[in-house]
Amino acid sequence: MTDEDRVAVVTGGAGAIGAAIVxxxxxxxxxxxxxxRTGEVACDLASESSTRRAAAEVVxxxxxxxxLVHxxxxxxxxxxREFDAARWRAVQAVNVEAALWLAQAFSPxxxxxGFGRIVFVASDTAWSPPGAEFLPYVASKAxxxxxVRTLAVSLGGNGIAVTAVAPGLTDTPIARSVNDAGQIEAVVARQAMKRPLVPEDTAHTVAFLATDGAEALTGQVLVVDGGLVMR
Known part of the structure; x- marks a missing residue:
C-alpha cells in the first residue's frame, strides 16, 4: 500500500497546526x-456520541x-481556586477521550x-508546565x-504504530491568545534553536510518522520544540 492509497483522518484540522498537518x-x-466542528466530517469532540458517529461516518x-492524527x-x-469539574472534564474529553473513541473505532x-498509524499531538508542557493555571491542559497531555505507550503495546502486533509528537510553544492564534509577545520571546530564548516555532515544524514530523519509513517507531514521543525540553 502506498501513501496515495491511504486515508488520513485529522482531528482539529481547522486549527493552525491541524491545517498544516492536513x-x-x-x-x-x-x-x-x-x-x-467545521470539517469534512462535522463533530463535537467533547461528546462521546458525536465522536463515535463521526468515526462511523468516516468509514x-x-x-x-x-x-489517525488527533x-x-x-x-x-x-x-x-477556580477549579471547576465540568470544565476539567471538557478538557479531558477533547484532548484524551476523543482520541480513545477514534482509535477504538478505526483500529479494527x-x-x-495490517497497517495503521495513530499519532497524538501532545505538548512539551507535560515536562515543563508553563504555570499552575494550565493544570487541566498539562494533565491531559501527560x-x-x-x-500512546499502552496502545503501542496492544496494537503493535497488528502492524499499527502509535506515537506522539509534542510541540513546544508554537506561533498560532490560540497560543497568542494565552501568551503575550514577551512570554513567547522568553520561551524562544530558552530554546537551543533561537527561532519561533511554526505549525509546519509539527506537521512535517507527523507526516514522517505516517510513512513506511517510520514503521519501527512506536510507543515513542518526539519532542518538537527547538530543544527546550531534552529528554
Whole structure:
C-alpha cells in the first residue's frame, strides 16, 4: 500500500497546526479528512456520541482510516481556586477521550489491513508546565503519553504504530491568545534553536510518522520544540 492509497483522518484540522498537518499529509499523497466542528466530517469532540458517529461516518463515506492524527485540543486555563469539574472534564474529553473513541473505532480496520498509524499531538508542557493555571491542559497531555505507550503495546502486533509528537510553544492564534509577545520571546530564548516555532515544524514530523519509513517507531514521543525540553 502506498501513501496515495491511504486515508488520513485529522482531528482539529481547522486549527493552525491541524491545517498544516492536513497540508503535509496531502502533499505526500494521502487522502485527508478533517474531523472538526467545521470539517469534512462535522463533530463535537467533547461528546462521546458525536465522536463515535463521526468515526462511523468516516468509514461509511471514505471506506477506511489508515492514519489517525488527533490534533484537536482545548486549553481553558484555570487556577486551583477556580477549579471547576465540568470544565476539567471538557478538557479531558477533547484532548484524551476523543482520541480513545477514534482509535477504538478505526483500529479494527487497520488491523485487518495490517497497517495503521495513530499519532497524538501532545505538548512539551507535560515536562515543563508553563504555570499552575494550565493544570487541566498539562494533565491531559501527560495522560496522552500513557495512552500512546499502552496502545503501542496492544496494537503493535497488528502492524499499527502509535506515537506522539509534542510541540513546544508554537506561533498560532490560540497560543497568542494565552501568551503575550514577551512570554513567547522568553520561551524562544530558552530554546537551543533561537527561532519561533511554526505549525509546519509539527506537521512535517507527523507526516514522517505516517510513512513506511517510520514503521519501527512506536510507543515513542518526539519532542518538537527547538530543544527546550531534552529528554
Amino acid at each position: 497540508a503535509a499529509l496531502a502533499a505526500t499523497g494521502h487522502r485527508t479528512v478533517v474531523l472538526d 461509511d463515506r471514505y471506506g477506511r482510516c489508515d492514519v 490534533c484537536a485540543g482545548v486549553i481553558d486555563p484555570m487556577s486551583l 480496520g487497520m488491523a485487518e489491513r 495522560a496522552m503519553l500513557g495512552v
